[in-house]
Amino acid sequence: MKKIFTLLFSTVGLLMFSQKIESFETILNDKISIRAIELYDNKVWYSGTESKFGFVDLKDHKIQKQITLSEKKLQFRTLAQNKDAFYAINIESPAHFFRIDKKDLSVVNTYTDTLKTAFYDALIFVNDEHAVTFSDPAKDLNLKLSFIMPKLNAVLDFNTLTKREGFNTIKLNEGEAAFAASNTNIAHQGTNIWIATGGKSSRIIKIDYTTFKSNVYKTPFIQGESAQGMYSIDFANEKFGVAVGGDYTKQEANVNNIATTNDGGKTWQIQASGKNAGYTTCVKIKPNSKGKEMISVGDQHISYSSDFGKTWKKISDEKGFYVCKWVDGNTVVFAGKDKISLMKLKF
Template sequence: MIRLFTLFFVVAGLAACGNLELTEDRETLPSSLSVAELDTFPFASSIRALEVVNDSTVWFAGSGGVYGYTQDGGQNWYTDSLRWDSLQPHFRAIAVTDEAVFLLSIASPALLFRSTDRGQSWQLAYREDDPAAFYDAMTFWDEQHGIAMGDPTDGCLSVIITRDGGRTWRKVDCEDLPAAEEGEAAFAASNSNISVYGDHAWIVSGGARARVLHTPDRGQSWEVFDTPIREGGQMTGIYTVDFLDEQHGIIFGGDWNDKPNNSSNKAMTSDGGRTWQLIADGQEPGYRSCVRYAPGTDGQMILAAGIPGTSYSLNGGESWEKLNDQSFYTFRFGDSWRVVWLAGNGKVARLLISGRTT
């Protein structure tokens, strides 16, 4: 049984990870950013799954089956923990559509839950009992089409896809995916191993290899590309990806065991992921677990969060400055670049950014 209380929420629309649209009216880009306000909300959970619907409506999920949401910008929170029979799942992936909220657990059995009645009940939409199952990220292209990815089983990265609004999910056969190389896996660090744009999706890997898998047709066909990101260690590789459009994207990562190392840990593409060029190599920041293009800035403003701190670029990734020193695992923008929601160990935070033009 699932233990929960009656939830009430209004979801204003899909806020798919990595699929933020640019606003039509671009304002003048500031010359520097600073923290105007940072409000932190404590929770008894390590939180790596965050979905921001708008400035005020935010969902999160974390360890111990803990999940929750706010509709009023953090003034009030509704939280609980979810159990399935005798299992207490740990969540590191979340997605929200107009119709439903989805939570996906790590480890085996992999459990994907779907709620369509304002949280009054949850249905198990997908279960996988492979001992190697370990899902890392989930997002949706649109209301009907969604994708989740995880560590390799049967010789390829795990990819499951829904084409009916998350009611059912099908695992992509390894015959249709690029083979995983020995020691290649992924990191459940920030629910940002996948980026979608149009019909495209990009999935990133780490460990022994740091590569990018790409589908141009919502999972019908796949190809894989090498990157210059550091690889070969247990905790090296790509931790996060975001695409601005079909051609321009950014990947970030490094080495969890050597976080200050800022070489070969960030790169960009201008050809849809086929080739990647290192950016700010040997310059700050080092390891980061989540990166995002800021909405309404034509790809010039980018944020990257991790341990320790959050950094920003105002020139498309060419150079970076530190925004603050607090550690977070993941973040998402609200309606504009001025509002950022972050999550970390035992906390969710609302960050207001101010920009100065010189």
């Protein structure tokens, strides 16, 4: 009788799990590492290793196209878009800023950063006229933040702008940087952008990109070692946000690796410490949920929260994903090592 009850409870558990995931299929297989994706024209667009850039149609997965952005075998961990084009920047120096036209996929190298310390961690458009990106700092530890202005065909340095406007530059601490893990350690709402750092210090940098006014806030996140800190952030509005990360070298560790804010990043509250699936590279809030529902992914898991990040349930042991994005309220696309997959959720 005990065995029967055990089997019954196991079956019920599987049924509950299956009700969460309706389907989960791989829509792209390739020799590539993908850490940045965008959605446009009912397609998922990606940039990755070997200078590869392309798309997969979300309805008909057989419709695919891939091009190379450079003859050099560059690694891309950034991708962003406005109404006319995609932009991607390779990691490592020299860093090339590529523009890919949406009409014909023609590629132009619009700018090159030759600084030896150039290593661009994330790229995001805040509107059609302005994109924001940032790199690891030079020896002076000034935050290297740049604005891409497509209409002017220009890249403007934040420090130059702030000096012109009379504001001080932002100094990072020794051993503080950011992680190019999923193109999501930068977020924006309204006129504000937030940047999450990690390493020996894991802080939030908040900047109003119209006035260049900035604030830097400490966090209770795990930090102190080079692989520790925040890896990904997302904001539902100008007040509520979530941050995830941990320690890349100790992926099972799950203490002080998730936090939320209710005041625009000034203060952060640790959530689910010791009660989550561990190291996480990307978090995305479900559209129109106001922050209540969110999904996250790490090298070893996919997890879900339905209570503003306070508790988390691992919904898949699928490995090798680095980045995710909501397609709609029931569908999430994942990308990572050698694949792109599509998950449909049932609520």
